[in-house]
Amino acid sequence: MGIFEEIAGEIQKGNAVSVEGLTKKALSQDISAEDILNNGLVAGMHTVSEQFKNNEIFIPEVLISARAMNSGLSILNPLLEESKVESKGKVVIGTVKGDLHDIGKNIVAMLLKGAGFDVIDLGADVPKEKFIEFVKKENADIVGMSALLTTTMLYMKETMDALQDAGLRQGVKVIIGGAPVTDSYATQIQADGYAADAASAVDLSKKLLGQ
Amino acid sequence: MKSGNIPVLNVEEDTIPLAYENVIEAVWEKGVSIRTEYDRPEDPPSRDATVIIVVRHPFGQPRFHRSFADGLGGLAEYVMEVVHGAHDYWVKPVEEIMKGKESKDTRWTYTYHERLFEYRIEDKVVDQIGYLIDKLSSTGYSRRAQAITWNPKLDPPTDDPPCLQRIWGRLCEDGEGGYIYNMNTHWRSRDLFKAWFENVIALTTLMRNIAEAIAKKTGKEVRVGRYVDISDSLHIYGSYFREIEGNPEKGIKSFFEKLKSRSFEERTWDSDFIKPHFIDDGLGKGLRPMLEREKEMPQKVRKAVEEELRKMEKKDYVV
Numbered sequence: 001m002g003i004f005e006e007i008a009g010e011i012q013k014g015n016a017v018s019v020e021g022l023t024k025k026a027l028s029q030d031i032s033a034e035d036i037l038n039n040g041l042v043a044g045m046h047t048v049s050e051q052f053k054n055n056e057i058f059i060p061e062v063l064i065s066a067r068a069m070n071s072g073l074s075i076l077n078p079l080l081e082e083s084k085v086e087s088k089g090k091v092v093i094g095t096v097k098g099d100l101h102d103i104g105k106n107i108v109a110m111l112l113k114g115a116g117f118d119v120i121d122l123g124a125d126v127p128k129e130k131f132i133e134f135v136k137k138e139n140a141d142i143v144g145m146s147a148l149l150t151t152t153m154l155y156m157k158e159t160m161d162a163l164q165d166a167g168l169r170q171g172v173k174v175i176i177g178g179a180p181v182t183d184s185y186a187t188q189i190q191a192d193g194y195a196a197d198a199a200s201a202v203d204l205s206k207k208l209l210g211q
Numbered sequence: 212m213k214s215g216n217i218p219v220l221n222v223e224e225d226t227i228p229l230a231y232e233n234v235i236e237a238v239w240e241k242g243v244s245i246r247t248e249y250d251r252p253e254d255p256p257s258r259d260a261t262v263i264i265v266v267r268h269p270f271g272q273p274r275f276h277r278s279f280a281d282g283l284g285g286l287a288e289y290v291m292e293v294v295h296g297a298h299d300y301w302v303k304p305v306e307e308i309m310k311g312k313e314s315k316d317t318r319w320t321y322t323y324h325e326r327l328f329e330y331r332i333e334d335k336v337v338d339q340i341g342y343l344i345d346k347l348s349s350t351g352y353s354r355r356a357q358a359i360t361w362n363p364k365l366d367p368p369t370d371d372p373p374c375l376q377r378i379w380g381r382l383c384e385d386g387e388g389g390y391i392y393n394m395n396t397h398w399r400s401r402d403l404f405k406a407w408f409e410n411v412i413a414l415t416t417l418m419r420n421i422a423e424a425i426a427k428k429t430g431k432e433v434r435v436g437r438y439v440d441i442s443d444s445l446h447i448y449g450s451y452f453r454e455i456e457g458n459p460e461k462g463i464k465s466f467f468e469k470l471k472s473r474s475f476e477e478r479t480w481d482s483d484f485i486k487p488h489f490i491d492d493g494l495g496k497g498l499r500p501m502l503e504r505e506k507e508m509p510q511k512v513r514k515a516v517e518e519e520l521r522k523m524e525k526k527d528y529v530v
Binding site for chain 2: 016053054055056057058059060061063064066067070071097098099100103106110149150151152179180182
């Protein structure tokens with residue numbers, strides 16, 4: 001088994017210590033950070049993402065795999081920045097203001113990261129001003145908003161209006177999701193898309209950026 | 212079922228994951244199809260039953276099923292919320308709760324810890340778990356050691372009233388000079404597929420804390436006994452049917468196929484595996500990140516979570 005397959009396999013098992021060790025080993029073999037990222041870490045997380053989509057694995061297992069991927073990514077990140085490797089796109093994501101539920105948003109963030117996107121996770125209870133600040137600062141391609149409650153879902157519209165007022169709406173795609181959110185609500189608030197689950201959010205992001 | 216009677220199901224197992232799998236199968240196969248307030252128009256009606264579940268050894272291993280709707284760090288934080296009141300400061304003031312659906316304040320209307328440890332009635336705040344511990348320490352066979360959550364003034368107007376209604380406990384002599392703490396929990400309504408497991412992990416942790424507090428007070432050994440979980444409505448929401456049934460055309464496995472494709476060990480985790488993830492899951496969740504992140508957590512609660520963290524870091528502590 002090659003080193004990329006080993007890394008991918010250990011990500012699927014959720015073994016953070018092994019992934020860290022194997023990433024270092026791959027670097028010591030003069031394999032580029034970009035190759036390790038794409039053929040090892042992203043490939044491993046892609047399999048996890050597919051397994052999750054097909055209902056083959058459980059949510060906590062996805063997160064344990066994500067932790068393992070992060071352990072490799074933390075070693076590669078400084079090198080990737082040095083070599084200016086381009087990501088698939090930059091996503092600013094958060095659970096909207098008033099809502100403290102973040103599990104769905106966290107899984108979306110992990111799968112996006114695993115698909116090669118650069119993800120800036122603003123956490124939960126995020127005010128519209130913070131979305132605006134980070135869309136500007138990071139020159140984001142996509143804004144992802146999540147809500148678990150019917151009461152907090154309404155804040156998505158406020159954030160949409162704020163993006164419009166700040167003159168940022170044209171330059172960024174907006175995707176939304178969460179238990180009470182529907183496709184028709186996305187249309188109503190003029191978001192660019194709605195994703196019913198985490199795997200669909202990754203597909204939707206790729207589609208919106210023409211990938 | 213066409214009689215109009217809600218089925219009453221019984222499940223008895225040694226451990227939490229065994230009970231969990233069996234009860235999902237039982238409600239799926241024998242539950243009645245009925246709508247809930249949370250179903251969306253496009254969802255099929257939920258599958259629902261009244262269910263009595265007995266777990267003979269709540270700390271029997273493996274204690275953790277892998278099927279739940281959170282990460283391990285998130286589960287640890289939820290346990291801290293129920294047992295130590297880590298999120299009681301997220302509860303909104305009574306005046307806001309009383310506004311019901313008109314309230315714009317999106318903070319919570321309750322936490323289980325707040326209702327169990329700081330139940331508000333008129334101008335008094337009652338520590339019901341403190342009472343339960345005192346009562347059983349003085350009269351172990353008492354049938355009056357209980358704690359309730361429902362507040363008939365605050366809860367009816369809210370969208371999301373408490374599911375847990377009551378905890379009841381009683382001591383029985385173990386025949387060796389010590390006691391067994393038996394605990395029953397009573398639930399009005401329950402999301403079986405995405406809440407039951409996490410609820411039970413938290414409630415059995417509270418159960419152990421109560422047993423330890425009684426032991427400390429009486430100077431006798433008090434061991435954790437069987438845990439009984441009674442739900443008036445234990446349901447699988449229609450919106451989850453996609454995950455339960457799968458979709459063979461799209462290659463999506465059903466929940467039961469997923470169980471069949473793995474051994475029981477591959478569907479569960481024991482407490483030793485879980486412990487480091489409870490401390491810090493590496494993704495911003497767990498006891499350590501929680502203490503760093505939640506600066507507004509009151510000092511008293513923070514100390515309790517810190518103490519829990521110290522215990523967890525010891526080798527023999529079982530989460």
